[in-house]
Structures are given as structure tokens and as C-alpha cells.
Amino acid sequence: MNAELNFEFRYLKSSGEAWHGGHPSPSHPTMPPPPISGEIRRAAMKRPALLAVPAVLLLSLSFLLLRPSSSPPLLPSARTTDPGPGHRRRLNVYVADLPRALNHGLLDLYWSLPAADARIPASSDPDHPPPRGHPPYPASPLIRQYSAEYWLLCSLLGPAAPASAVVRVVADWREADVVFVPFFATLSAEMELGWGTTKGAFRRKEGNGDYRRQREVVDRVTAHQAWRRSGGRDHVFVLTDPMAMWHVRAEIAPAILLVVDFGGWYKLDSKSAGGNSSHMIQHTQVSLLKDVIVPYTHLLPTLHLSENMDRPTLLYFKGAKHRHRGGLVREKLWDLMVNEPDVVMEEGFPNATGREQSIKGMRTSEFCLHPAGDTPSSCRLFDAVASLCIPVIVSDDIELPFEGMIDYTEFSIFVSVGNAMRPKWLTNYLRNISKQQKDEFRRNLAGVQHIFEYENSHHSSKDSDPENGAVNHIWKKIHQKLPMIQEAVTREKRKPEGASIPLRCHCT
Numbered sequence: 001m002n003a004e005l006n007f008e009f010r011y012l013k014s015s016g017e018a019w020h021g022g023h024p025s026p027s028h029p030t031m032p033p034p035p036i037s038g039e040i041r042r043a044a045m046k047r048p049a050l051l052a053v054p055a056v057l058l059l060s061l062s063f064l065l066l067r068p069s070s071s072p073p074l075l076p077s078a079r080t081t082d083p084g085p086g087h088r089r090r091l092n093v094y095v096a097d098l099p100r101a102l103n104h105g106l107l108d109l110y111w112s113l114p115a116a117d118a119r120i121p122a123s124s125d126p127d128h129p130p131p132r133g134h135p136p137y138p139a140s141p142l143i144r145q146y147s148a149e150y151w152l153l154c155s156l157l158g159p160a161a162p163a164s165a166v167v168r169v170v171a172d173w174r175e176a177d178v179v180f181v182p183f184f185a186t187l188s189a190e191m192e193l194g195w196g197t198t199k200g201a202f203r204r205k206e207g208n209g210d211y212r213r214q215r216e217v218v219d220r221v222t223a224h225q226a227w228r229r230s231g232g233r234d235h236v237f238v239l240t241d242p243m244a245m246w247h248v249r250a251e252i253a254p255a256i257l258l259v260v261d262f263g264g265w266y267k268l269d270s271k272s273a274g275g276n277s278s279h280m281i282q283h284t285q286v287s288l289l290k291d292v293i294v295p296y297t298h299l300l301p302t303l304h305l306s307e308n309m310d311r312p313t314l315l316y317f318k319g320a321k322h323r324h325r326g327g328l329v330r331e332k333l334w335d336l337m338v339n340e341p342d343v344v345m346e347e348g349f350p351n352a353t354g355r356e357q358s359i360k361g362m363r364t365s366e367f368c369l370h371p372a373g374d375t376p377s378s379c380r381l382f383d384a385v386a387s388l389c390i391p392v393i394v395s396d397d398i399e400l401p402f403e404g405m406i407d408y409t410e411f412s413i414f415v416s417v418g419n420a421m422r423p424k425w426l427t428n429y430l431r432n433i434s435k436q437q438k439d440e441f442r443r444n445l446a447g448v449q450h451i452f453e454y455e456n457s458h459h460s461s462k463d464s465d466p467e468n469g470a471v472n473h474i475w476k477k478i479h480q481k482l483p484m485i486q487e488a489v490t491r492e493k494r495k496p497e498g499a500s501i502p503l504r505c506h507c508t
């Protein structure tokens, strides 16, 4: 499997796979669903306070609460299995013993690199030479968007680790619900991609510093008794970057993988299925059952609702029009939209100018377009939320963080690729959305901004809400997986020696 790893997807920018082109989704109404009412939303926010109530009562209560609304109801499971702070026991986490060189030591190495990232103009690397008082994790947008690995480890260890209501670090692995693997896999991959000594070394194992680190992590972790107890199913790897742990994915497939989407894995799976062009996705490595979708770290500053101003532009998109080899859909969308008077489509620059453009564009537009690029999702979506720009998601197979905890239809518009490809369809659809609806969406956006915030789980700034940030939502999502993991581990144990089970999927 390793020899066949498909390195290319990130550079291919072949959104063709992601789009499932030519299969318009049948279930898209001509009007966006009415936003869920404020009452329901507030009721949903109060969920943890209700957890002490028995489940049956809770269910009937939620029906009462939900009845007056025509909105899609929140999943009952979201109410009953959410281990809210203070009401359920915390998630017990054992932090695997890895040398510092594989996490914070790697950061020290990053800041000591003499040259700039080779993939961007030297003037565009904000980290080399490192400015005084540089941030703890890289500011380079290429890396920072995947910073979950840093904030999750901070929430467990170190002087800044807050006393968490959702997670508890245990010193003995036998007491742990899950084993957290503290490897900065994104940083490791990006350092090889940006500073590797030989071009193209990333896809090879020899001379690849990232591979050497991946190997060390896997060898150490799999040699431990904790791995043997569970076959790795209760281990947590942070693979936010689609390139993270590229060469050892098959070996860690049973574990809980924290990823931004499944883009890279689908290709991997279809390749290992003999290049079968079927649209059926074969989950042999990732699945919504065992894995957790985590947010990108937004790169643009947060706009508070009270600072919201007029938004003269209908729809904004910034990014590359052309993707290498493929990406026809984005290009077609671009051509469809570029001449609309109230639509702004901009090619971006990877520097301060580009950032200022984005801030301005996202703060002066009602809607922000989110088409699939190399992978179905991108940081752009979370920048739109931070900017209170209503996301318009054109990506049929996108997966989103914290579903079941929040309802994206309250603050985003979902449009099938098929409809978006029809001339004038999207702009007509968006122009038809009333001011009242847009205001409601924007209020709802303001209500979820904190959920995608990594740093507020760390810094105690005045308006931060550490218990409600991205890090704790990730821990809660992991906590929800425990019953399935335990079942899978128990099933595995009763299988007699020599039993041969064909690889179906690592669903649990």
C-alpha cells in the first residue's frame, strides 16, 4: 500500500473527484430552509443544563421545544450523548510518551530554520526570519490553518493547560479512555515540504525527515501495551493537514483520526481499489463513525456582530481560478460569476496584500462562496464565519466539524454543484433571500463563531470562553465515540487466532 501512496492530490488540485461532477443532488429546494428560531437555538445552547434529566423526559421536552419550528430538529443523540461539562465524567486521556523533538522540539527547530519556506516568495514567509515575540505556532498561513495539533496538546499539558471540565489527563494508560499521540504531524510534513533538501523527497522515504519522524512515532506507539490492548482503536492522531503522516496512514487507520475532511483518503481508497472509478466511497481508512472532523484555524480576525457594517457586495470569492490539472468546476463557476455586477471574484496573493483584500471582501459581502478546491473543505469557510459572511457551500461531499452539535443550515447556504453550474441560478437564488433571513443567518453566525475558535481555549482574553471553543468541542466529539470504540475492541478480542477477516472498513 505504501508504495502506491498517491502523493498528488494536493498538487493536482483535481477537484473533479471531490465534486462528483454531473450528479446534481436531488434534494435542493429553491429557497433556503428557514433559519431555526432564536428560541430553539438558545434551547440548544442550554443543552448541558438538561443532561441531568432522564433521557425520556429529555426527548419529550425536546419535542415540545422543537414543535413550533419548521426547522430540522436537532438530533436526539446530540442531546443525550453530549458529555456536557460538569454533568458527565470527563474524558480520561493518557498522553503517549514521545520525545519532545516530535512536538515542541519540532517547533524550536522550525523557528531556528535559517531560510524562508521554499514554496512561497521569501517576502511572504512571516516566520523567517522570526519576528520578535513571534506566536507560539507558525503564522505562515500554509501551516497555521492546521494548528489544531498545537492547541489540543496545550489543553492537556503545559503551564497554560486550563483545568478542563471535559478532559482529564491520567498518568496510567490503564485508566485512559483514549491515548493522545502528541506528534505535530502537520508541522513535520510542512517542514519537509517547505525546507526538504531534495525536491520531491516527500513522496520518498529515503532522505525524508518527515517520514523518519512518522516512523518513529508509529514504532514507539505501536510497541506500547496500550496499543496492543485496543489495536490502536482508542488512539487519537491529529492529522489536520491532508499531508500529515502520509507514509504510515495504513498503519494508523484503526485509530481516531482528527482530520479536516476526507478528501485525500478517498483518492487513496479508490487507488487501492484498483482505480475503480465508481463514486461509491470505500472507507477503509477514514469514516465519520470513528474519526472526528475538526475545523481549520481561521486566519482572518473575528468581526463581532456589533461591528457589522453595510455589505454592498452580494457574493465574494477569492482564490485561484485555475487549479492544476482539473478543477474544472471552480473554473466554470468563475466564468459564470465574473461578469455579475454584484459579485466579486479575486485572484489572491499569498501575502499581506492578499490578506487585506480578504478581510475587506469578506466584511463587505453578504455571502462568501466556498467551492471545493484540492479538497472539499478549506480554511476559507472558517474565515467567512469569523467575518460574519454567510457561507455558500458548493461542495457535494463536504464534511463539517461538530455536526450534531450545531446545525449548519442555520447559518450557511448549501447549493449542489449541479445547480451552481446553471447560468444565473446561484445569483438569482441568493438575491432572492430576504434581508430578514440574512440578518437571522448573520445572528446565528455570530452565535457559533466561538465554536471554531482554537485560541480561546488557551488565552484568557476578556471575551474568551474556554469551555466553548474548538478544543473542547473536539474532546466532546471524541467522548461520544467511546461506546463504539469499546464495542469494536471487545469484538476484536473474541476473534480466534488465525481468523482471517477481509478488510471491509475501519468504521469503528
Ligand SMILES: *[C@@H]1O[C@H](CO)[C@@H](O)[C@H](O)[C@H]1NC(C)=O
Pocket (backbone or CB within 6 Å): 273, 274, 276, 277, 278, 280
Ligand atoms: C469496481 O466496482 C464495481 C462496483 O462497485 C465492482 O463490481 C468491481 O469489482 C470493482 N472493480 C475493482 C477492480 O475493484
Ligand SMILES: *[C@@H]1O[C@H](CO)[C@@H](O)[C@H](O)[C@H]1NC(C)=O
Pocket (backbone or CB within 6 Å): 123, 349, 350, 351, 352, 353, 354
Ligand atoms: C503581494 O503580492 C502582489 C503580487 O505579487 C504584489 O503586487 C504586492 O505588492 C504584494 N504585497 C506585499 C505587501 O508584499
Ligand SMILES: *[C@@H]1O[C@H](CO)[C@@H](O)[C@H](O)[C@H]1NC(C)=O
Pocket (backbone or CB within 6 Å): 030, 031, 428, 429, 432
Ligand atoms: C424566490 O422566492 C419565491 C418565494 O419567496 C419563489 O417563489 C421563487 O421561486 C424564488 N425565485 C428563485 C429564483 O429562487
